[in-house]
Amino acid sequence: MTTTVQHAGSTLSTFSVALEQGDSVTLLSLYAEQAEVCLANSSTPDRSPRIVRGKPAIAHWVNAFCGRNYDVLVVDAVQRETELTIIAECRHQDGTRFVLACNAQLRAGLVINQFVVVV
Secondary structure, X not given: OEEEEOOOOHHHHHHHHHHHHOOHHHHHHOEEEEEEEEEEEOOOOOOXXXXXXXXXXXXXXXXXXXXXXXXXXXXXXXXXXXXXXXXEEEEOOOOOEEEEEEEEXXXXXXXXXXEEEEO
């Protein structure tokens, strides 16, 4: 994992490790109650991005992602005071690979707005 941290914080490390380990409880703890996540998938470009609003809906999405037992390797991660960006290489159990890119805005160390692209 390549990591660049400006304005050191623990959110980057915690998010990266939880993502790699499929730790849905820890991942969910990093979202604010009213957070919003926008999900885009390059395999379905004809569809509008999916918007997930609020911690209960985000919990459903995080649990579904972590429950699929992907192999995840964070290859690049950067945190600034109010922004977090992570690029991860992922592999399905059948060997199919995809890249997960996410950018999140932070407030008080919690994700308030996140954009996720699957390529």
